[in-house]
Amino acid sequence: MNLQVDVREEEQEKHVLLNGEVDVYTASLLKEKLIPLAEKPNAAIIVNLSNVNYIDSTGVGIFIGALKASDKSNSSLKLIGANARVKRLFEITGLDEVMDIDSDQREEV
Amino acid sequence: MYQLYKEMLTNYLRNKSEHTLYSAQQFSKEMMVKDLSPEEMVSLHISVFKEIVEDLPEEVIDSFDLLLEVMIGYGLAHREHLSLRDRQRQLESELNVAARMQQSLLPSKELKVDEVDFGVTSVPAGKMSGDYYHYIVDEQGHIGVAVADVIGKGIPAAMCMSMIKYAMDSIPEQRLQPAALLENLNRVVERNIDSDMFITMVYGSYDPKSHRFYFASAGHEPGFFYEAATNTFHDLKTKGIVLGVSPKVQYHESSLKLEPGDFVVLLSDGVTETRVNGEFIERKDVSQLIGKYKHLPAQLMAEQVFRELERMQDFQLKDDFTLLILRRNV
Numbered sequence: 361m362n363l364q365v366d367v368r369e370e371e372q373e374k375h376v377l378l379n380g381e382v383d384v385y386t387a388s389l390l391k392e393k394l395i396p397l398a399e400k401p402n403a404a405i406i407v408n409l410s411n412v413n414y415i416d417s418t419g420v421g422i423f424i425g426a427l428k429a430s431d432k433s434n435s436s437l438k439l440i441g442a443n444a445r446v447k448r449l450f451e452i453t454g455l456d457e458v459m460d461i462d463s464d465q466r467e468e469v
Numbered sequence: 470m471y472q473l474y475k476e477m478l479t480n481y482l483r484n485k486s487e488h489t490l491y492s493a494q495q496f497s498k499e500m501m502v503k504d505l506s507p508e509e510m511v512s513l514h515i516s517v518f519k520e521i522v523e524d525l526p527e528e529v530i531d532s533f534d535l536l537l538e539v540m541i542g543y544g545l546a547h548r549e550h551l552s553l554r555d556r557q558r559q560l561e562s563e564l565n566v567a568a569r570m571q572q573s574l575l576p577s578k579e580l581k582v583d584e585v586d587f588g589v590t591s592v593p594a595g596k597m598s599g600d601y602y603h604y605i606v607d608e609q610g611h612i613g614v615a616v617a618d619v620i621g622k623g624i625p626a627a628m629c630m631s632m633i634k635y636a637m638d639s640i641p642e643q644r645l646q647p648a649a650l651l652e653n654l655n656r657v658v659e660r661n662i663d664s665d666m667f668i669t670m671v672y673g674s675y676d677p678k679s680h681r682f683y684f685a686s687a688g689h690e691p692g693f694f695y696e697a698a699t700n701t702f703h704d705l706k707t708k709g710i711v712l713g714v715s716p717k718v719q720y721h722e723s724s725l726k727l728e729p730g731d732f733v734v735l736l737s738d739g740v741t742e743t744r745v746n747g748e749f750i751e752r753k754d755v756s757q758l759i760g761k762y763k764h765l766p767a768q769l770m771a772e773q774v775f776r777e778l779e780r781m782q783d784f785q786l787k788d789d790f791t792l793l794i795l796r797r798n799v
Contacts, residue, residue: 391665417620417669417738424714425665445749453669453688454710 362386365393373404379411382419391422398429398437405430410441415449427459438462470500475517482521504551506544511537564624568596571627574634580604584677585612586732586798588767590775591791599626600737600789601633605645610677613645616735616791617670618689625666626789632661633668647672647685648722651709655687655720658712667713671705671735673795675727680797682733683724687712690738693756695763697730702756705733732767732796734759739788740774745781759794767794 363386364379374397382390397405405426409415423439430437438460442450450456477496481489500510515533519525580587591602599619606612617633619626636657640650650672658668671692673684688711694703709720727733736755743750755774762773771792779786 416742417618417667421620421665421667424667424711425663427714428664451708452690453667454708455688455714457708457710458714 363389365390367393367397372402373406374400376405376407377411378407378409381414381416382412382422383414383416384418387418387422390419391425394422394426395429398426398435399433400435401433403430403433403435405435405437407437407439408441409439409443409446412446413443415446420449420453420455423459424455427455436460470503471513471517474513475521478514478517479521506540506547508537508540508544511540564596567624567627568593571597571631574631575602576604580606580612582606582612582677584798585675586767586796587612587614587794588769588771589791589793590768590771591789592775592779592786593789594739594786595623597624597627598789599623599630600739600791601630602735602791602793603634603637604793607645607674611645612675612677612795613672614675614735614793614795615670615672616689616692616737616793617668618737618739618789618791619668620666629662629666629668632658633670645674646722647674647683648720651685651687651712651720652718655712655718656716659714659716662713667711669711669738673733673735675795675797680727681724682727682795683722684733685709685720685722687718687720690736690741692736693734693759694725695732695734695756695759696728698728700760702753702760704752705735727797729797729799732763732794735791735793735795737789737791739786739790740778740792742788743778743782744787750778750781767796770794 362380363382366377368375368377376394376397378390380386394405394407397403427437440462442461447461450459450461473496477489477492480486511533515530519530575591587604589602589604591598591600593600601615601617601619603615604613617630619629633654636654640653651670654670662668667688669687669689671684671686671689673682675682684705684707686707687709691707692705694705695701696703707721707723710718741750741752741755758774758777759770762770765773771794774792775790778790
């Protein structure tokens, strides 16, 4: 399965649109694109997961890395549009407590 | 070698027999064992050919020079293949040693306590596992059980797994309270782990006197609680963040009472993330499967569930698999 990562920057807002699966094979691609954004100071990163049907634990790791990087650079990270399965993964891992996850915004692709 | 090839070629030029072609095949195998390169083989052919057939046309001899040049490329590829093969064998044997070492990190003695029926099965997807399990009877006679799952699989996950083992060992015996134990481990893991790595873990402690099972989870796939009286499975629900994300975390501890015949199941997500024909199985499929074998002793139960899930995915495990069962006997 493949992953497509599209980044659209509007001043401080960084919109990241993902298409596909974030797993052990595609995680490095996401890392390459997402971490540099999270390291920029005062950025607001919004990752749209509407077109992501599956994330595995390696994929979750990338989001944790991005969260840590954004904390350091005084930026924010928000995930939107997660489907039920992806949302469940963030709930089980307890990451929904430390990460801003809004799954209601599914229609906004 | 020279003589042998000369005989073969002479024979073949004389009678073109199948038999000689067969000998040529055998000859090439022998030459590969002796590390004869393709270009050396061509050059052997030219010298023998020149000797058997006098007055070879100039063009034929020249054409062999060209062929020789071409074969040098093949020769390089062949030698690279040989060196890679050696390296691969070496890595393979190192991996085997590492896998044996990893096995030694897991409890070696069987858990034999009259009060409980215990079983565990853990199978890596590759040679090494990112799953970890642990069981112990502590000083107060409580039975501690744990399952941990390191992100990813294979060697990096396995190396990280050993950290959990050593961190667990460093915690004093009297402090094996689930929530406190996870808080301790989290501090160690957070300091020593890459920013995009993490570990999930569930720890449970069973008190055979009060028959209470205390447990806490660090973002781990929920286990099951089987209630014999109603013949139903419940999720072992409890929340907590995975190990390694933030330095100061408090974990919530839950408990439940086990009646005779009740049991708890701890597992890794390799169990619940089984894909059959591309589709994930549901948690209720897993609990049904466990229910199917609940008449067996815990160890056989765990093994049967593994065998069936393994068969369902055509014996190709996608992720490390761990299933641990603890049932109250009396």
